[in-house]
Amino acid sequence: MSYKIKSYFTVVIMLVFTTNIFSSKNTKPDEWVQKAIDRAEYRLLDAAKIYKSSKLNPRTFENGKIIYAGSNDWTCGFFPGSLWYMFELTKNEKFKTEAEYYTELNDAVQFRKNTHDLGFMLYCSYGNGLRLTGDTAYKKVLITGAKSLETRFKPKVGLIKSWDSRKQWQYPVIIDNMMNLEFLMEVSKMTGDKKLKDICISHADKTIKNHYRADNSCFHVVDYDSITGVVLHKQTAQGFADNSSWARGQAWGLYGFTMMYRETKNPKYLEQAQKIAAYILNYPTLPKDKIPFWDYNAPNIPNEPRDASAAAITASALFELSSYVKNHPEYFKTAEIILKNLSSYEYFSTKGENGFFILKHSTGNYPKKSEIDVPLNYADYYYLEAIVRYMKIKKISYKK
Numbered sequence: 038m039s040y041k042i043k044s045y046f047t048v049v050i051m052l053v054f055t056t057n058i059f060s061s062k063n064t065k066p067d068e069w070v071q072k073a074i075d076r077a078e079y080r081l082l083d084a085a086k087i088y089k090s091s092k093l094n095p096r097t098f099e100n101g102k103i104i105y106a107g108s109n110d111w112t113c114g115f116f117p118g119s120l121w122y123m124f125e126l127t128k129n130e131k132f133k134t135e136a137e138y139y140t141e142l143n144d145a146v147q148f149r150k151n152t153h154d155l156g157f158m159l160y161c162s163y164g165n166g167l168r169l170t171g172d173t174a175y176k177k178v179l180i181t182g183a184k185s186l187e188t189r190f191k192p193k194v195g196l197i198k199s200w201d202s203r204k205q206w207q208y209p210v211i212i213d214n215m216m217n218l219e220f221l222m223e224v225s226k227m228t229g230d231k232k233l234k235d236i237c238i239s240h241a242d243k244t245i246k247n248h249y250r251a252d253n254s255c256f257h258v259v260d261y262d263s264i265t266g267v268v269l270h271k272q273t274a275q276g277f278a279d280n281s282s283w284a285r286g287q288a289w290g291l292y293g294f295t296m297m298y299r300e301t302k303n304p305k306y307l308e309q310a311q312k313i314a315a316y317i318l319n320y321p322t323l324p325k326d327k328i329p330f331w332d333y334n335a336p337n338i339p340n341e342p343r344d345a346s347a348a349a350i351t352a353s354a355l356f357e358l359s360s361y362v363k364n365h366p367e368y369f370k371t372a373e374i375i376l377k378n379l380s381s382y383e384y385f386s387t388k389g390e391n392g393f394f395i396l397k398h399s400t401g402n403y404p405k406k407s408e409i410d411v412p413l414n415y416a417d418y419y420y421l422e423a424i425v426r427y428m429k430i431k432k433i434s435y436k437k
């Protein structure tokens with residue numbers, strides 16, 4: 038071999054070697070996410086197959102038993118929503134078939150006027166279905182559902198009423214209700230019905246005014262006089278105490294105000310989202326792995342159950358917030374830490390356990406001693422949504 042050819046090969050080998058070093062450095066951070074999607078694929082396809090005969094959506098797995106969500110359960114949209122996100126991530130047509138089946142189980146929800154949860158129930162299921170397939174029948178369901186939800190808005194109060202059946206309150210509004218606004222905003226754009234957008238703005242503005250405390254944490258429930266709209270009570274239903282910070286409530290608020298900024302570009306919503314993010318990220322009881330206890334003020338921290346659902350919602354919201362604010366790298370970094378930790382076997386189920394749900398260690402309603410340290414369909418949903426958002430920001434896609 039001549040000297041020239043030898044040195045040519047040396048250069049080529051060096052190039053291949055260095056490219057490999059760099060490319061393995063660049064691809065390594067994404068291996069965990071590829072694996073997480075692979076594993077989620079097995080969990081959810083098994084779940085879709087096994088639970089089909091019930092003709093209901095699975096909600097949780099508690100005391101060795103599967104609990105289902107019928108069309109009067111606020112969580113009935115999350116399992117189909119997870120199937121839609123898996124379809125988006127993997128392009129596996131089996132997910133589309135299953136997502137359609139489980140979405141359409143919720144058909145009756147569109148006519149319900151006795152709950153504020155129509156956003157969760159319809160937007161996560163039919164909303165994602167419409168986004169990914171363009172099916173106009175789904176659009177019709179969403180429009181009918183938004184009209185049903187609109188009936189719960191009283192102009193004098195300026196907010197959407199959350200619950201009907203709690204005798205101790207007149208016109209209760211819970212922080213979770215911020216999550217229904219995305220649904221109304223979408224339908225407002227779809228139909229040109231500006232009233233729906235105005236309702237969202239009024240609800241968000243009053244929520245800032247009445248739900249938030251000076252330290253930027255929030256109450257769970259604010260009860261209003263149903264005639265005058267005056268605030269009557271500020272309390273909790275699912276948190277440790279009226280003045281404590283229920284972890285999922287803080288996450289709902291962060292997500293809701295980030296979304297309101299996306300939809301209106303009004304800087305006051307961005308400012309509110311950033312204040313909430315600062316509260317969550319700097320709170321002294323937030324554990325190192327960034328998966329919060331069920332309430333930031335739970336009395337026996339660190340011997341308290343975690344809430345993986347609050348972590349997943351927070352991560353999804355922080356990814357979105359990170360795309361609007363460039364001088365706060367901690368938003369993206371924290372969301373990535375949450376996602377990585379939820380993808381570890383500390384939180385991620387092993388095959389066949391956990392009722393075929395993806396994540397372990399969520400808390401539904403601690404004061405009612407219900408759904409403590411269990412899987413929850415909404416933890417899985419927001420975890421997958423956070424993965425979708427992470428991959429979009431990083432411009433990476435799933436490869437089988």
Ligand code: GLY
Pocket residue numbers: 111213275285401
């Ligand atoms: N929306 C009820 C909950 O977060 O538990």
